[in-house]
Amino acid sequence: MARRGLLIILSSPSGAGKSTLARKLVDWDPDIRFSVSATTRPPRPGEADGREYHFRSHAAFADLVATGQMLEHAEVFGNLYGSPRAPVEAAMLDGRDTLFDIDWQGGQQIKLAMREDVVSVFILPPSIAELDRRLRQRGQDSDTVIAGRMARSQSEISHWAEYDYVLVNRDLETTFADLLTIVQAERMRRARQPQLADFVRGLNAEFSSR
C-alpha cells in the first residue's frame, strides 16, 4: 500500500512569492500535482482552459457544486473559484501530493473537509513596503489595481494564524528550503505511511517464528 498523498495548501498575499515557491516545488518533485482551479471569470489573453484555470459558465459551475464535485469554492470580486474534487482524490490514493495555490477561504474549507491529509503553509512578506515594491515591479498594473490588491493582502494576512506553518519570505532560497523541509517531514508522518502496518506485521511474524 502506497503512502497517502498530501494536500499541500500554499496561501499568501499577492506578491509574497507564493507562485514562485509553488513552481519550484513542482520542479523539485514533478510527481506533485498542481490543482487547477475552476472559475467563472472570463479567460485573460494568453490563458488556456485547463492550464491556468478550468473556465466554466456560472450554470456549469453551480452544477459542479450541487453534485459535490468541488472540494471547496468561494466568490471573489463577483467570480466563483473552486477546486475540482476528483483529481485530488485520485492523486491521494495514488500516493501523489496535490499542491493548492489558493486563498484562505479555499484553504479553510479544504482543511475542514480533509483534516489530517492537509498541510497548510502561509507565506508572509518581510514587510508591506517590500510587498508594494514587488507588486509595482511587475509593471503591469495601475495604482488603483495595486491599491485594491493591497487591501486584499491585508485581509488575506489577517488569516495567517489558521495555517499549520507560517514562513516569512525574506529570501526565496531559504524560504524554499524551509518549505521542502516541511513537505519532506509531513510525508513521513505515521498517519501517511499505511505501508508501515504491513512492515510491523512482518516484524511480528519474525518474533513468532523464533
Next chain:
Amino acid sequence: MARRGLLIILSSPSGAGKSTLARKLVDWDPDIRFSVSATTRPPRPGEADGREYHFRSHAAFADLVATGQMLEHAEVFGNLYGSPRAPVEAAMLDGRDTLFDIDWQGGQQIKLAMREDVVSVFILPPSIAELDRRLRQRGQDSDTVIAGRMARSQSEISHWAEYDYVLVNRDLETTFADLLTIVQAERMRRARQPQLADFVRGLNAEFSSR
C-alpha cells in the same frame, strides 16, 4: 518572545539505534537538552548520579510523584523511572528543545500532558534478525538477558502506531537525516512561533500608516 521549545520523544526497542540517534541529535544542536530520568534502580558500575540517571530512594521518588514534580513515571521490572518536570518547563520557556529517550509508557504520558508541545518519533529495526544481531554484537549480555530484551522489544514495538512519526532504521545516516528534517519542520510550526504574532502586528501597523 522566543520560539517555544519542543519536547522530542524518541522511543524504540533496545538495539534499534535510538541512543545513537539521540546522541547525534544533541551533537547537531547542543542547545537541545537531554532529559535525565530519575529512577529507583541502583546505579550500575560506571554510572554517575545526574548523568545516566538521578538515583533516588523509593521514598524520595514517591515524594516527587506526590508533589507533582514528575512529568511522567512508570514501573519497569519492579523499578520506578520518571522524567523530572521543572527542567523541561524551564527549557520550553527558554526556547530550548528537550529530548526524551523513553519507552512507550513515558511517551504516552508526556503526549497526553503536553500535547501540542510534543513531537514523538518511534524507531523500528529493519528486521528482528538485525535487532537480535545488534543486541548480541554488544557482547555484554547473556542469552537469558537477550531473550528478556527481545520479549520487551516485541511489547515496545506493539505501540508504534501511537507515535507522530515512525522511521525504519535501515541506515543510520539516512535515519538521522530524516530525524533532523522532522525536528526542523516541527520547530517551524506556527503554534511554536509566538514571535510571529508580533511580526504580523508590525505588518498591520505598516498597512495603517500608508
